[in-house]
Amino acid sequence: xxxxxxxxxxxxxxxxxxxxxxxxxxxxxxxxxxxxxxxxxxxxxxxxxxxxxxxxxxxxxxxxxxxxxxxxxxxxxxxxxxxxxxxxxxxxxxxxxxxxxxxxxxxxxxxxxxxxxxxxxxxxxxxxxxxxxxxxxxxxxxxxxxxxxxxxxxxxxxxxxxxxxxxxxxxxxxxxxxxxxxxxxxxxxxxxxxxxxxxxxxxxxxxxxxxxxxxxxxxxxxxxxxxxxxxxxxxxxxxxxxxxxxxxxxxxxxxxxxxxxxxxxxxxxxxxxxxxxxxxxxxxxxxxxxxxxxxxxxxxxxxxxxxxxxxxxxxxxxxxxxxxxxxxxxxxxxxxxxxxxxxxxxxxxxxxxxxxxxxxxxxxxxxxxxxxxxxxxxxxxxxxxxxxxxxxxxxxxxxxxxxxxxxxxxxxxxxxxxxxxxxxxxxxxxxxxxxxxxxxxxxxxxxxxxxxxxxxxxxxxxxxxxxxxxxxxxxxxxxxxxxxxxxxxxxxxxxxxxxxxxxxxxxxxxxxxxxxxxxxxxxxxxxxxxxxxxxxxxxxxxxxxxxxxxxxxxxxxxxxxxxxxxxxxxxxxxxxxxxxxxxxxxxxxxxxxxxxxxxxxxxxxxxxxxxxxxxxxxxxxxxxxxxxxxxxxxxxxxxxxxxxxxxxxxxxxxxxxxxxxxxxxxxxxxxxxxxxxxxxxxxxxxxxxxxxxxxxxxxxxxxxxxxxxxxxxxxxxxxxxxxxxxxxxxxxxxxxxxxxxxxxxxxxxxxxxxxxxxxxxxxxxxxxxxxxxxxxxxxxxxxxxxxxxxxxxxxxxxxxxxxxx
Amino acid sequence: xxxxxxxxxxxxxxxxxxxxxxxxxxxxxxxxxxxxxxxxxxxxxxxxxxxxxxxxxxxxxxxxxxxxxxxxxxxxxxxxxxxxxxxxxxxxxxxxxxxxxxxxxxxxxxxxxxxxxxxxxxxxxxxxxxxxxxxxxxxxxxxxxxxxxxxxxxxxxxxxxx
Numbered sequence: 001x002x003x004x005x006x007x008x009x010x011x012x013x014x015x016x017x018x019x020x021x022x023x024x025x026x027x028x029x030x031x032x033x034x035x036x037x038x039x040x041x042x043x044x045x046x047x048x049x050x051x052x053x054x055x056x057x058x059x060x061x062x063x064x065x066x067x068x069x070x071x072x073x074x075x076x077x078x079x080x081x082x083x084x085x086x087x088x089x090x091x092x093x094x095x096x097x098x099x100x101x102x103x104x105x106x107x108x109x110x111x112x113x114x115x116x117x118x119x120x121x122x123x124x125x126x127x128x129x130x131x132x133x134x135x136x137x138x139x140x141x142x143x144x145x146x147x148x149x150x151x152x153x154x155x156x157x158x159x160x161x162x163x164x165x166x167x168x169x170x171x172x173x174x175x176x177x178x179x180x181x182x183x184x185x186x187x188x189x190x191x192x193x194x195x196x197x198x199x200x201x202x203x204x205x206x207x208x209x210x211x212x213x214x215x216x217x218x219x220x221x222x223x224x225x226x227x228x229x230x231x232x233x234x235x236x237x238x239x240x241x242x243x244x245x246x247x248x249x250x251x252x253x254x255x256x257x258x259x260x261x262x263x264x265x266x267x268x269x270x271x272x273x274x275x276x277x278x279x280x281x282x283x284x285x286x287x288x289x290x291x292x293x294x295x296x297x298x299x300x301x302x303x304x305x306x307x308x309x310x311x312x313x314x315x316x317x318x319x320x321x322x323x324x325x326x327x328x329x330x331x332x333x334x335x336x337x338x339x340x341x342x343x344x345x346x347x348x349x350x351x352x353x354x355x356x357x358x359x360x361x362x363x364x365x366x367x368x369x370x371x372x373x374x375x376x377x378x379x380x381x382x383x384x385x386x387x388x389x390x391x392x393x394x395x396x397x398x399x400x401x402x403x404x405x406x407x408x409x410x411x412x413x414x415x416x417x418x419x420x421x422x423x424x425x426x427x428x429x430x431x432x433x434x435x436x437x438x439x440x441x442x443x444x445x446x447x448x449x450x451x452x453x454x455x456x457x458x459x460x461x462x463x464x465x466x467x468x469x470x471x472x473x474x475x476x477x478x479x480x481x482x483x484x485x486x487x488x489x490x491x492x493x494x495x496x497x498x499x500x501x502x503x504x505x506x507x508x509x510x511x512x513x514x515x516x517x518x519x520x521x522x523x524x525x526x527x528x529x530x531x532x533x534x535x536x537x538x539x540x541x542x543x544x545x546x547x548x549x550x551x552x553x554x555x556x557x558x559x560x561x562x563x564x565x566x567x568x569x570x571x572x573x574x575x576x577x578x579x580x581x582x583x584x585x586x587x588x589x590x591x592x593x594x595x596x597x598x599x600x601x602x603x604x605x606x607x608x609x610x611x612x613x614x615x616x617x618x619x620x621x622x623x624x625x626x627x628x629x630x631x632x633x634x635x636x637x638x639x640x641x642x643x644x645x646x647x648x649x650x651x652x653x654x655x656x657x658x659x660x661x662x663x664x665x666x667x668x669x670x671x672x673x674x675x676x677x678x679x680x681x682x683x684x685x686x687x688x689x690x691x692x693x694x695x696x697x698x699x700x701x702x703x704x705x706x707x708x709x710x711x712x713x714x715x716x717x718x719x720x721x722x723x724x725x726x727x728x729x730x731x732x733x734x735x736x737x738x739x740x741x742x743x744x745x746x747x748x749x750x751x752x753x754x755x756x757x758x759x760x761x762x763x764x765x766x767x768x769x770x771x772x773x774x775x776x777x778x779x780x781x782x783x784x785x786x787x788x789x790x791x792x793x794x795x796x797x798x799x800x801x802x803x804x805x
Numbered sequence: 806x807x808x809x810x811x812x813x814x815x816x817x818x819x820x821x822x823x824x825x826x827x828x829x830x831x832x833x834x835x836x837x838x839x840x841x842x843x844x845x846x847x848x849x850x851x852x853x854x855x856x857x858x859x860x861x862x863x864x865x866x867x868x869x870x871x872x873x874x875x876x877x878x879x880x881x882x883x884x885x886x887x888x889x890x891x892x893x894x895x896x897x898x899x900x901x902x903x904x905x906x907x908x909x910x911x912x913x914x915x916x917x918x919x920x921x922x923x924x925x926x927x928x929x930x931x932x933x934x935x936x937x938x939x940x941x942x943x944x945x946x947x948x949x950x951x952x953x954x955x956x957x958x959x960x961x962x963x964x965x966x967x
Binding site: 097098099100104142208209210211212214215 | 869870871872873875876887888889893894895918919
């Protein structure tokens with residue numbers, strides 16, 4: 001610690017910290033623009049000039065490291081004069097028309113000009129004008145003339161988002177922030193630049209001119225999208241969500257949120273919102289009262305239960321539902337006598353059911369301190385934008401990341417080694433890594449033979465059966481390199497992404513990955529797919545556990561039921577096999593859709609019950625790290641829509657299921673979590689899963705690799721107009737290795753027809769030579785591909801002669 | 806004795822003369838009563854009467870929808886909605902003043918950075934229903950167009966004090 005003095009007050013600062021850090025820690029405010037605690041130091045705005053004793057000139061506080069005995073004056077005559085001078089220069093080219101600027105009222109330049117600037121402008125000459133450029137659907141650069149060249153946005157791109165999409169071109173008075181020629185800002189974290197911009201140069205395009213910040217009331221909420229559980233401030237005016245900004249929480253989202261969290265609010269008031277309960281009668285939809293609709297549902301379910309049997313009823317929920325909703329749904333189902341309830345809609349391997357409650361395996365903040373990563377089957381950047389950012393930060397500090405996956409998407413960080421294999425080879429790949437690690441450990445123990453303590457107590461003794469199976473595995477060079485990287489670290493982490501969890505051999509993958517983690521003393525975790533992927537297990541919205549064993553999501557759709565209760569599920573987009581799901585829905589006698597939106601369900605549902613999205617209901621999400629976060633509704637439910645927990649509660653009463661007398665969602669939560677030690681329930685241990693021969697699953701022909709595009713992952717974001725205009729929301733293409741295209745006789749840009757079972761879709765084909773041979777990448781979760789079959793498995797591609805997109 | 810004096814005084818009509826002298830004094834004094842509506846009292850150029858929205862000489866409305874008047878209004882009488890117009894400028898889509906709420910404090914006028922919302926000298930207006938006093942943007946612009954000359958003169962007269 002170093003002792004310095006700030007404005008006469010003695011302050012202790014850490015070695016290597018800067019004057020501005022020390023001052024803020026001591027409660028002395030130093031005005032600044034370019035300085036940001038999460039970004040590197042640029043010292044180009046010069047606003048933080050302070051007087052330092054014995055220094056001949058004022059010094060920038062953000063770039064001056066503290067030194068023993070330093071005496072800093074932030075309000076001395078020299079400092080004030082310097083600050084005032086800088087302010088005057090900054091305002092020379094800055095338009096003084098705050099009233100029309102969208103940043104007005106929340107502008108650092110405005111605030112600091114009032115606090116530290118002069119009262120009038122002496123500048124009479126012409127101001128510089130910067131023409132705006134179109135940099136995408138999310139960020140408006142309409143007011144680029146307001147830029148003060150702090151370069152926060154540029155540094156954010158380079159350092160946090162991992163890709164430099166904005167830069168400063170030209171020099172001096174001509175310097176301006178722009179994107180590369182004809183390119184847009186496509187980062188999935190780009191919205192944070194809007195928050196970072198201290199002036200109104202970068203503003204939110206969807207929010208532009210819609211409200212003033214002083215009109216908005218700020219309500220706390222939690223992100224309903226990815227598993228991180230970002231803390232959000234939902235800003236509301238006249239019972240309408242106007243925008244969403246982050247709430248700083250160092251242990252979850254730091255001060256960032258992904259664009260999905262930030263801009264998906266547009267979907268909340270989309271025109272497709274379902275606002276009244278609806279019944280289908282004689283093929284026509286009619287609006288009815290809640291009472292009528294609910295009684296219709298209760299009667300229908302009762303009839304099917306007494307006629308065909310209770311096990312002919314099934315319930316599906318999205319993992320984006322709240323804990324309360326899922327708890328009541330499973331309680332309702334178990335109350336009427338079966339356990340056919342599931343939320344793992346995209347999962348296809350359920351063989352490890354009951355053995356684990358998958359979670360991250362460590363607190364989110366711990367990711368930054370890991371030094372080796374093995375990321376298995378994850379579209380990391382798109383599925384978990386902020387977890388990807390944390391891994392990126394760790395890699396920046398010297399960690400090594402290795403990936404095992406079926407696609408080689410750019411993670412915007414250096415990847416140490418990678419094994420890009422077809423989906424059916426994923427298990428084999430992991431087995432190779434495991435074998436390499438066991439061999440490596442064996443040789444290391446031999447090397448250290450001189451130390452008896454080490455040789456006699458091996459760190460890990462693999463199961464003999466496992467060793468037997470691994471005997472036939474041949475370690476490839478990629479696997480060996482990954483094993484080498486993992487073995488060289490001290491604090492490794494093995495993380496399984498959505499792709500690995502949705503894989504038809506997910507249990508094998510998880511078991512092997514778990515073994516790898518044990519072998520290198522790594523943390524082992526699952527990157528939760530959705531906001532409540534952990535909460536679903538704890539709510540009991542799974543077909544095992546309490547009561548009789550029920551059917552899981554796949555079984556419910558494979559052997560169609562007579563009645564389905566869908567909680568915010570869009571089967572054609574949310575399920576592992578949409579073709580099968582839609583067929584099951586069409587075949588059912590009764591489909592009850594609790595949904596916030598009118599969607600495809602109008603084709604097959606009998607009742608549509610309007611339920612509230614996350615901003616209009618109270619609830620709880622349990623994030624992938626097991627953090628229980630409750631939130632309250634930010635606005636009133638739109639029109640006749642009601643919180644889903646209330647709808648399920650009344651349905652429980654009508655079906656005469658006991659124990660449905662809740663008054664608040666908190667009461668539901670307290671009951672769901674009563675006596676549950678969340679941390680103790682979370683369990684990634686899959687040691688008891690028997691190993692299968694990893695070579696036994698080789699498919700012939702082409703295999704499908706399906707990602708869920710970032711802006712199609714859940715119901716709200718699918719309807720967010722601006723996000724749907726971004727590059728990530730483009731119509732999916734068929735992507736194949738160049739050699740596969742030549743085999744087919746097509747070139748990139750041609751239209752092709754992909755078949756899965758009886759279904760087909762016509763899509764544009766693209767080449768990507770990083771894909772493994774014999775794989776076809778076709779995104780799932782998009783209306784264009786919704787007719788196709790499962791996310792994994794065989795797929796055929798047919799060329800349509802001579803047709804180009 | 807007093808009784809006797811009062812008796813004679815009453816014959817001399819002294820009280821009457823005293824009263825008449827007041828009457829006489831006011832009869833010849835200059836008149837202060839204004840015969841409204843035939844006559845009007847003088848008004849300051851800062852008079853705060855009916856609101857108006859002004860335009861620039863080229864016909865463009867002045868208001869840029871900054872919402873400062875809405876924020877400053879102590880009676881919450883102003884309601885503004887803003888959107889981007891086709892030409893990319895920030896404009897109001899709704900600008901309402903509820904004159905039944907308004908307390909004519911003049912803060913809106915004072916906060917306006919472009920002198921768009923002003924209070925005119927007009928105070929002779931009425932509504933027959935409560936809703937009649939809910940002035941919308943077209944109504945306010947119309948008032949502005951009608952009294953622009955006077956408004957401009959008043960702003961000019963006040964300019965040196967601002």
